Amino acid sequence: MESVTNEEKSESIKSLQSTIRKLESALSQMTQSGANTTLVQKRLRAVSLGLAVLESLWHQKPHSYTTNELNEAREALVGLTPSVENSYAKSKAGSPQKTLLARRLKALELAVQAMDDLSVK
Numbered sequence: 001m002e003s004v005t006n007e008e009k010s011e012s013i014k015s016l017q018s019t020i021r022k023l024e025s026a027l028s029q030m031t032q033s034g035a036n037t038t039l040v041q042k043r044l045r046a047v048s049l050g051l052a053v054l055e056s057l058w059h060q061k062p063h064s065y066t067t068n069e070l071n072e073a074r075e076a077l078v079g080l081t082p083s084v085e086n087s088y089a090k091s092k093a094g095s096p097q098k099t100l101l102a103r104r105l106k107a108l109e110l111a112v113q114a115m116d117d118l119s120v121k
Contacts, residue, residue, distance in 0.1 A: 020109075050107075081105065
């Protein structure tokens, strides 16, 4: 994995935690309205797993995910990235939203990279 500063690590962890909260809120609202929640559940699981992998790597916290679970989560995170990139491209330069999306993209990239590194071992 590339060299990551402590600030990038902290921002990535916070970004993934924020993304998890956002997905949990969306899941709750969608469940109440009777909407199909399959995609949101899949993304929530993938982001949670991505967070666990980064915390495992950077803070030596154990995780108990299988290679298959890591691969599924990796694919979901890779699939989520283009929509975040599109939102980033549409956001106003210098806006808080642009900063949030930039951090989210970096966190997703680092989580995918960490999963790739784990699957090689």
